[in-house]
Amino acid sequence: MHTTGQHAMRTIAFAALLLAGPSQAQEQMTWLMSDFPPVTIPVNGAPTTGIADQIVRYLAAHWGHDDHSYVYANSKRTWVMLEQGAKACFVAALRTPERERSAYFSNTSLVPPPxxxxxxxxxxxxxxxxxxxxxxxxxxxxxxxxxxxxxxxxxxxxxxxxxxxxxxxxxxxxxxxxxxxxxxxxxxxxxxxxxxxxxxxxxxxxxxxxxxxxxxxxxAIARNTQAVVAGVACPRTPWGQAMIRKIDRILGTPQGAEILMRAQDTWLTEAGKQRYRSQMLEFQRQRSKPTADADYR
CATH class of the missing domain: 3.40.190.10 (Periplasmic binding protein-like II)
Structure with missing residues (x-):
């Protein structure tokens, strides 16, 4: 059994590898994942049936011939890596103006607010x-x-x-x-x-x-009624921009939009789905086509 300290050391070492120069690790597509059921439900270090799990599995299936690896990290470590330009993308990132300063986003989910x-x-x-x-x-x-x-x-x-x-x-x-x-x-x-x-x-x-x-x-929190947008976040670098464009091409289709809607419908409460259904359907309609280039700048 590995200790918590050993696990932390491996995570830090892997992060350093992603930040380094050209290497075999960069030939893979690395997905940063949260341990946050039912958004993610990792089993043996791999995504399964969570909301983000279904999204990343769809992306991987339509990506091409690259290998895919999944790294589970807490929020602090994830955003340090993205801010430092790690060649990895974070699935199920809540989109905020502050985070847009250090990452490009491709929207995937519209969910009821916390x-x-x-x-x-x-x-x-x-x-x-x-x-x-x-x-x-x-x-x-x-x-x-x-x-x-x-x-x-x-x-x-x-x-x-x-x-x-x-x-x-x-x-x-x-x-x-x-x-x-x-x-x-x-x-x-x-x-x-x-x-x-x-x-x-x-x-x-x-x-x-x-x-x-x-x-x-x-x-419920007073005046906190607006649904929140989550998506895939990649570092605000030329590499990250290229990855977001590729992610958006894969998701920006009717089939992609259907997968995204199905992923969140699996786990949202009935009350949440009923209250935000019209907004979610509009989100799905817009998501069924590629994002405008202006959103990548």
């Missing part, structure tokens, strides 16, 4: 509006509540902005872990934190495999 996750016994004390939505700025100002989030993970434009505004005042623990949030959910369930943020479908999946998470509930 929600607040808290224990059922703490809901009564949360600052809720008349619609039952949590007022996030007010919550962050309440020092008695302890939040927990994953370092370098984006929770969508609205939540990210409020978190940034309260970075120095909110009682929030930022943790750098490899699984994008399952351990954070466990922290909330075990009363080591009072709340976190995640997707409702991610919590639903986690609760289906971990009975200890049963007491957790979701609460």
């Amino acid at each position: 929600v607040l996750v808290a224990r059922a016994d703490s809901l009564a004390g949360l600052p809720l509006n008349a619609a039952g939505e949590v007022e996030l700025a007010q919550l962050l100002a309440m020092r008695k509540y302890r939040g927990a989030i994953v370092e370098n993970r984006s929770y969508g434009k609205q939540v990210d902005a409020v978190l940034a505004q309260h970075a120095s005042t909110a009682n929030i623990e930022r943790t750098s872990i490899g699984d994008y949030g399952r351990k954070v959910l466990m922290m909330v369930a075990r009363n080591r934190a009072d709340y976190t943020f995640d997707y409702d479908f991610a919590l639903a999946y986690a609760q289906s495999v971990q009975a200890e998470l049963a007491p957790l509930r979701t609460v």
Whole structure:
């Protein structure tokens, strides 16, 4: 059995190889993956049936004759690699203006925005509006509540902005872990934190495999109603631009759009699909053709 330290050393060594000059590793197409069910459900280091898994498997099947490798890394390591120009692309990256400064994107998914996750016994004390939505700025100002989030993970434009505004005042623990949030959910369930943020479908999946998470509930965040865009991110380099163009050619067809829609339909909650169905169908319509060249600049 390999230790955590050995695994970290292998990840760092592989990252250095991707950043190095011409080598055999560069003849492969390397996909950076998150360990984030049901977005990704890795088995023996390979993608299976998760949302991003289905997308990357479709890309690999239509790529050509290149070999494909899959590297699972946490959010912090992934974005350090992309910012340094590693010859690898990240599947299922939440698209934000900040990230667009260091990566090119090809949109793949439109999903309901993240929600607040808290224990059922703490809901009564949360600052809720008349619609039952949590007022996030007010919550962050309440020092008695302890939040927990994953370092370098984006929770969508609205939540990210409020978190940034309260970075120095909110009682929030930022943790750098490899699984994008399952351990954070466990922290909330075990009363080591009072709340976190995640997707409702991610919590639903986690609760289906971990009975200890049963007491957790979701609460909509006030004014956080816009669906978020995820996609494949490649480094903002000539190599990355070429890869994004190739990815977009593969996905920008009716068949590609159908695969993308099917991938997310597999795991989204019924409530999420019903509320955002019209937006998702419009996204699929636009995704069925190649992206305009201006989006690659």
